[in-house]
Amino acid sequence: MKTKIMVVEDDINLGFLLVDFLEANNFDVKLYKDGDTALRGFELYSFDFCILDIMLPGISGFELANYIRKKNKKVPIIFLTAKSQKEDILKGYEIGADDYITKPFDEDQLLCKINAILKRVTTQEDKKTEIFNIESFVFDYKNQLLKNKKSEKRLTKTENEVLKILCLQKNRIIKRDDILTKVWGNNDYFNGRSLDVFITKLRKYISEDPNIAIENVPTVGFKLTTKTL
Numbered sequence: 001m002k003t004k005i006m007v008v009e010d011d012i013n014l015g016f017l018l019v020d021f022l023e024a025n026n027f028d029v030k031l032y033k034d035g036d037t038a039l040r041g042f043e044l045y046s047f048d049f050c051i052l053d054i055m056l057p058g059i060s061g062f063e064l065a066n067y068i069r070k071k072n073k074k075v076p077i078i079f080l081t082a083k084s085q086k087e088d089i090l091k092g093y094e095i096g097a098d099d100y101i102t103k104p105f106d107e108d109q110l111l112c113k114i115n116a117i118l119k120r121v122t123t124q125e126d127k128k129t130e131i132f133n134i135e136s137f138v139f140d141y142k143n144q145l146l147k148n149k150k151s152e153k154r155l156t157k158t159e160n161e162v163l164k165i166l167c168l169q170k171n172r173i174i175k176r177d178d179i180l181t182k183v184w185g186n187n188d189y190f191n192g193r194s195l196d197v198f199i200t201k202l203r204k205y206i207s208e209d210p211n212i213a214i215e216n217v218p219t220v221g222f223k224l225t226t227k228t229l
Contacts, residue, residue: 002026002028003048003118004027004028004045005027005049006032006045006049006051007029007030008053008064009031009032009033009053009080012033015033016031018031018051022111025111034057035056035058035061035063036057036058037058038056042068042071043071044220045173045175046173046178048076048118049078049114049117050065050077051077051080052065053079054088054092061079061081062095065079065096073096077097078098078110079100080103080105081100083102134226135209135211136148136209136212137206141164144156146163146206150208151208153205158183159198159201161182162179162183162202165178165179165182166214169224170224170225170226171223171224173217173221173223174223176222177221199222212225212226
């Protein structure tokens with residue numbers, strides 16, 4: 001799947017240039033022109049990377065980054081801004097930014113930084129034990145096992161893959177097309193029907209815990225919601 005990048009930039013010309021450049025380098029990009037709509041977009045979509053300006057209409061880039069960090073401590077953030085004073089740079093890193101780039105900037109340098117951060121994040125994820133805690137359940141991806149104190153269920157390969165994708169984006173929406181492409185390799189009609197069947201089966205497996213649900217988000221996808229973030 002392509003890496004999904006959220007770009008928040010109120011300079012329309014620069015925003016479109018960034019989108020074109022990143023899409024040409026095989027990223028899936030969504031552009032927001034102010035902090036308020038970006039915040040709503042982050043709540044709706046599952047992004048892998050965020051590039052934020054600081055001086056924005058509505059909430060500032062700093063405020064937006066603070067919100068993102070509360071919701072997701074891992075998603076990489078780069079500030080791309082004209083604010084070059086030392087205190088602004090330090091504040092950006094204190095919030096949890098992975099990098100801070102001042103305008104004007106070199107596009108190729110930005111691309112190198114994005115790829116370096118993604119490589120580091122991917123390496124860290126690969127090293128983690130593939131054990132997911134889902135309220136009262138423990139999902140052992142490597143052994144295709146979903147269990148709690150009362151029961152133990154051995155998952156099929158496809159059930160295992162779908163549940164892992166949902167767990168990796170827990171409490172966030174993931175698009176149907178993304179799941180279909182990741183698990184089946186394409187998003188045709190018949191695979192879409194199969195996905196619905198597997199979602200129904202997974203819902204049945206977790207149904208005894210009222211704190212877990214796999215929500216259907218009409219025309220978009222699914223969301224594994226839990227009481228515990």
